[in-house]
Amino acid sequence: MGVSHDSPAAEPPKTNGANGVKKSKLPTHPLGPLTGDEISRSSRLVVQSWPAGTEFRFKSIKLREPPKTELIPYLEAERAGKELPTIDRLSDVVYYLKNTDKLHEAIVDLTKDTVSSNKLMGPFLHANGDGDEIMAVERVMLADPGVQAEVAKLQLPEGSVLVADPWIYGSDGFTSEDGKFYDDKRIMQCYLYMRDPANSSEPDSCHYAFPLPISPVVDTVTMKVIRIDIVATGLDEKVKPLEPWQPVPPNEYIPEAHELRTDLKPLRVVQPEGASFAVDKFAEMGDRIRWQKWDLKVGFNQREGMVLYDVAYDGRPLFYRLSLSDMAIPYGDPRHPFHRKQAFDLGDAGAGIMANNLKLGCDCLGSIYYMSGVVTDADGQPVSMPNVVCVHEQDSGLLWKHTNYRTDRACVVRNRELVLQTILTVSNYEYILAFIFNTAGDMTYEVRATGILSTQPVDLSLTKVPHPFGTVVHPGVLAGYHQHFFSLRVDPMLDGRGNQVVYDDAVPLPRDPVLNPHGVGYTVTRTPITVSGGYDLDSSKGRQFKIINPSSRNPVNGAAVGYKIHVPPFQPILADAESYHHRRAEFADRSVYVTAHRDGELFAGGEYTNQSRGGTGVRSWASRGDELPEKGDPVVWVQFGINHIPRIEDFPVMPMEMIKVVFRPNNFFDKNPALDVPPSTQEANGSVGLNEAMEGCNLGGKNGELSGACAHR
């Protein structure tokens, strides 16, 4: 299954050229994200290509990035300060004919003001959900008389307010004879909750503490409830008749529900001489950042959110393109309808359109620069997304130190980092995503998982009974086991094109009377990845994946210059290989995939993840067995994740769980690249000693009250 690129478009577009369309100032850079004007123009050109009166539901409008063969010469010319080639500006437009399941992909040529291609997509392909739709599904479902009749059986307290989390339906390949069950049409599964009945006027009451056993399914074309599932609330798959709801206490995360600590003193990060980074626009909607020899372009789109392009250090190219390509979150409860719960938050929703408007002093501390983006609404009009990326510096402890014990002289350099952070809210859950750069040439991709567990009801009588599929986090509330998989797409350009991916293993030498008589020797073997495929870590071999440029040699030791990737180990997807979870999450089984670059292969779970059936995505591309020559064009997909066995401490909101992927220079420089970072001094950073103030600070009393003297320096 896949996008039927070769099939003739069922409803051919009428390209209207420049007919009536206002031509806006073109951004000058081919990597500049679409402007608001370009978004409107893209949708207008598509609309004009159809008969008058046709109605549309736009799903996404994004820059169609130029082919690598066109863009590389452009970037090279840009770096060399030479004349820039001309590259046509294109957009990808994904839309439905309104109130139908007719999904279309159009390519709009913004340079020529034409729709250059338009295709009706094949079966089993469904576009992402959007906010309007999710709100509408919730409304429709709650107003449905059938749903209301089921809810009535719960005999909820007077004034109860219902809330629903509509979920992407997922796939199981199952169609029932009576037609009640199917997964080929675009439908949504609603998980039903209510607000705290004692506080139902509070719109931010945590409804996840009040899950209800009713789960209606809504058709997104007809916007009607097609089925009402009742979920199992015991230890097995048996579904019981609905019974009157039994009271449980609330469990709120909003601060006014708590007596807040008063002993956490303010901590400020101050840069009296300003920040060390500089920002300028490389395009109307694109920022170029320069900091401590790093130089990179930041883009933003509806699907991936923050994307980095053309990342260089000290004038040497490192990465052509970097982004989180997708995530998959399969749940482990095998019971209907939970067995279909698997979110692809980028493909099903979109990291750009779900990005938070970040707030000074809350999401970001210190001296902050904010970037904004623009995405598309259902009418094809631009939606401005302010402050979706924050940029700031942070101190991160010591970077290097040595004390010569003979002279007692210490040399110390602190680790300064530049952080580009974006935060997604995907219904119940949040992801805090950041690219972090340091002064030693390291780049880190950091994920913090937080937000609220997607909960489900469990019999109150089972509150203290271990559950096979989750953790009871509140009376009557089960948080199901689930896995989080992330796929970071890395398109490298270390010292230019012609890169290779290798892995190095540390292996013991055999005992040998001459060379290894004491059995302590070991060496390192290098294995170049010469064919596309999936590859695994092996901690017994200390396996390290590296990107190298075989044509660029270290001036001192002659090694191919490289970057190593600290790939965090993870538990591969537990759903079996025949399951739809496994088939769809094309990246959740291997730590590293390496593919031969092809334009347009950007998303590890395929272009359309909503109710996808597998067969498209990085596993499929890797399985082509493409040759990866020594000086080839590999793309590295780094997978990592968390098996989230919920703790009760993760409720009602979860303290973040952090994972990092670190890229470190490996024989790329000729020595420690941070030798020229000035030592940190007390004069410059104004650190303060507390010892004098703490003296006489007596903490009497067995309950440990802090005396006033201790609170101030």
Add this chain to the structure above:
Amino acid sequence: MGVSHDSPAAEPPKTNGANGVKKSKLPTHPLGPLTGDEISRSSRLVVQSWPAGTEFRFKSIKLREPPKTELIPYLEAERAGKELPTIDRLSDVVYYLKNTDKLHEAIVDLTKDTVSSNKLMGPFLHANGDGDEIMAVERVMLADPGVQAEVAKLQLPEGSVLVADPWIYGSDGFTSEDGKFYDDKRIMQCYLYMRDPANSSEPDSCHYAFPLPISPVVDTVTMKVIRIDIVATGLDEKVKPLEPWQPVPPNEYIPEAHELRTDLKPLRVVQPEGASFAVDKFAEMGDRIRWQKWDLKVGFNQREGMVLYDVAYDGRPLFYRLSLSDMAIPYGDPRHPFHRKQAFDLGDAGAGIMANNLKLGCDCLGSIYYMSGVVTDADGQPVSMPNVVCVHEQDSGLLWKHTNYRTDRACVVRNRELVLQTILTVSNYEYILAFIFNTAGDMTYEVRATGILSTQPVDLSLTKVPHPFGTVVHPGVLAGYHQHFFSLRVDPMLDGRGNQVVYDDAVPLPRDPVLNPHGVGYTVTRTPITVSGGYDLDSSKGRQFKIINPSSRNPVNGAAVGYKIHVPPFQPILADAESYHHRRAEFADRSVYVTAHRDGELFAGGEYTNQSRGGTGVRSWASRGDELPEKGDPVVWVQFGINHIPRIEDFPVMPMEMIKVVFRPNNFFDKNPALDVPPSTQEANGSVGLNEAMEGCNLGGKNGELSGACAHR
């Protein structure tokens, strides 16, 4: 092999009681580290127990901690505010009779002013090196005519200054017939270097860029050179005759050797209302810290440096004792004499005595409290160690966040951490060690490895040739492959005594037409560790080690309260099981060891690691197969490490490599314990937006010079 506790002391002590010894004020707390007065008193009592005129070389004098059976009731009474039991104050004194290999262990009773035990230790047991000794070995060796004759063959430039790193000799069990080779006496292997001959008056010139192929061996009793090894400098074990030295450039890390960056603006961490923690003395040399419901005692000793005792959260005990118990750093070069290179930095030297005097604004940023310690010199006199632990708070990004998409209300709490940091310099290398606590009940042990690689010479002609045993980091300089192993000793006390260690695995459910028809189900199995032994991670099962208290049940879900341990995966020791590296590094093979608590079993590599031969340490203790009942007294030893395949970027000083072990509450609380942390606000932290200042900041010029406007907000 082991400490012969049962053999009669060959030279029985003469205990002099209170004879002539000034009785100082006793510290009131049994966990208070020895005071300077107690150290002098301990050595004096030992001296007085011998005939007048006997000379001594003291190696260490430390608090002998009370047996757990005595201390637990004390801590419980202390917590309850009840009358405190009396516990005798003892010290452990390790010493040599001067200029002999007669190693002694004495126990001094400071309460009764007596030497209560004194033993001559058996063969193969050698005490740690000390700074004076290492300096003396270097002097003696450089003055040796035989060494000078060998050095003359190198024809070094006029005015060259030689430097040596004396190394703990290690073990290989080899004794040659001619008596030139042995490892049973206490000897040291010197690795020879020189300063940059063009700058030889600079005492901080990095001599590791100038390794020489001569490696003399010194007897620490006679302080004479007993052998001069010439090392192999090719690709195999063959040793060539010494040849004239060939010039290579220097490679300096001192800042004045570099043109420093000028574009890194100051970053200050300011706490206008003071720090949030309070410190008081629980003993003359011991600090108690209270911060955000955490309450802990900090000790310090010569061997382990920083030790935490009696760690509690919100009045609930968590840990009885925590410390880094040892580290092992075996090298992988199988050639003589490198095959014996294996450092045990705590056992061979001491994390306390090697601790840096930390500097405000360099090692520690913000508002800092410093703790000091006291250790022992060779004369048994106290040596004050100022500022060996720094305590401060830091912001660490977001702790939790949720945005309700229906109301667009975001709740955000930042992660505040309390850091207790200490830094060791062990000859060429440094370790930055920290316990970190946060507001969500997490405790992290963080290691940053930095400092300078221990280098060795390699033929200049091989500079660009891949080497089987290391990385060429500079012309003529090889940095050998080596592994770093750390063993964190965790003596838990979760909600009091009677703890258990378990591991949880996530395992797929078999396909089943009723319960798992779609193949997506998985569950968690729990395995209690009921017998002492070594245990491994298994990322294919998402294995999580946990400490639980089976008697203390979560009030909501009834689970045994616990803490999980994020054990970072590592490559076990590569030296084979018969090798001395493997035998000696009794902890370097398994991720987790669990033993049944016995007083005095504190050091994973055994009490005496210097030239040790194995047979004592955690592997041996675990192999007793002690039963670990459900409500037992387990001690958990968490191993982690780095296989250090040097990068050229690690020279001449290494950007730190970080590893963390995280302890997270796991059904220990009844909900997220950080719900009561106040939201961070711009008002309180004074964050600053940069967008306005950055506007008009045009970075013209292809070399990317920053314009003045960008540098300031």
